[in-house]
Amino acid sequence: xxxxxxxxxxxxxxxxxxxxxxxxxxxxxxxxxxxxxxxxxxxxxxxxxxxxxxxxxxxxxxxxxxxxxxxxxxxxxxxxxxxxxxxxxxxxxxxxxxxxxxxxxxxxxxxxxxx
Amino acid sequence: xxxxxxxxxxxxxxxxxxxxxxxxxxxxxxxxxxxxxxxxxxxxxxxxxxxxxxxxxxxxxxxxxxxxxxxxxxxxxxxxxxxxxxxxxxxxxxxxxxxxxxxxxxxxxxxx
Numbered sequence: 001x002x003x004x005x006x007x008x009x010x011x012x013x014x015x016x017x018x019x020x021x022x023x024x025x026x027x028x029x030x031x032x033x034x035x036x037x038x039x040x041x042x043x044x045x046x047x048x049x050x051x052x053x054x055x056x057x058x059x060x061x062x063x064x065x066x067x068x069x070x071x072x073x074x075x076x077x078x079x080x081x082x083x084x085x086x087x088x089x090x091x092x093x094x095x096x097x098x099x100x101x102x103x104x105x106x107x108x109x110x111x112x113x114x115x
Numbered sequence: 116x117x118x119x120x121x122x123x124x125x126x127x128x129x130x131x132x133x134x135x136x137x138x139x140x141x142x143x144x145x146x147x148x149x150x151x152x153x154x155x156x157x158x159x160x161x162x163x164x165x166x167x168x169x170x171x172x173x174x175x176x177x178x179x180x181x182x183x184x185x186x187x188x189x190x191x192x193x194x195x196x197x198x199x200x201x202x203x204x205x206x207x208x209x210x211x212x213x214x215x216x217x218x219x220x221x222x223x224x225x226x227x
Contacts, residue, residue, distance in 0.1 A: 033215075035217070040219065042119070044217070045215065045217075055213065091158055091159070102208070102212035102213070104161070108157050109157075
C-alpha cells in the first residue's frame with residue numbers, strides 16, 4: 001500500500017511569493033490533516049478535512065493560508081504571499097478515522113524556506 | 116498554550132540500557148495518547164498508543180505508562196538499541212480522536 005505522499009520535498013522561495021504544497025493521502029482515508037513544525041518546536045495542527053469538507057481549520061495561522069481537498073482525494077496547501085515566519089516543515093497525515101483507535105500516518109513533509 | 120509538553124529536548128543512553136522519555140499534558144479531556152518516532156528527513160511514524168482506560172501498554176521493547184492523576188505519560192524502551200536513535204513525539208487527543216496535539220519532541224541518542 002502506498003503511503004502518504006507529499007510534494008515538493010523542499011521549496012525555497014522569496015518573501016512575497018506563492019507556494020503550493022500537495023498531499024496525496026492513503027487511498028480510502030477520509031481524514032486528512034495538515035501540520036507544521038517550525039525548527040525545535042512542536043508539531044502544530046493546522047487543519048483537518050473529512051473527505052472534501054473542512055472539519056476544523058482552527059490552526060490555520062491567517063488568511064494567507066488556503067487549503068483545499070478536491071473530491072476528497074488529494075489536498076493542496078497554498079501560502080500567498082509567503083512571509084519569513086512561514087518557514088518550516090509542513091506535514092500531511094491521513095487516517096481512516098472513527099472514534100476508535102485513530103492513528104495518523106504521516107508523509108515525509110515539505111520543507112518550506114522563505115528568504 | 117501548549118497542551119502537550121516534552122521538557123527534555125534530548126536524551127543519551129548506552130546501548131542495552133533503558134530509555135525513559137517523558138510527556139506531560141494539561142488538558143484533562145485528553146483520553147488517548149500516542150508516541151511517534153521520527154528519523155531525519157522522514158515523517159513521524161506511529162509507535163505505540165494508550166487509552167485512558169489503561170495505565171500501561173506494551174509492544175515488544177516499548178512500554179507506555181499513563182498516570183492520569185498526574186497528567187503524565189512515559190515511554191520506556193528496553194533494551195535500547197542504536198536504531199532507536201530518533202526524535203520521539205508524544206501526542207494526545209480527546210474522545211473524538213479527530214485532533215491531535217503534539218509535543219516538541221525528545222531527541223534520543225543510543226550510544227553503541
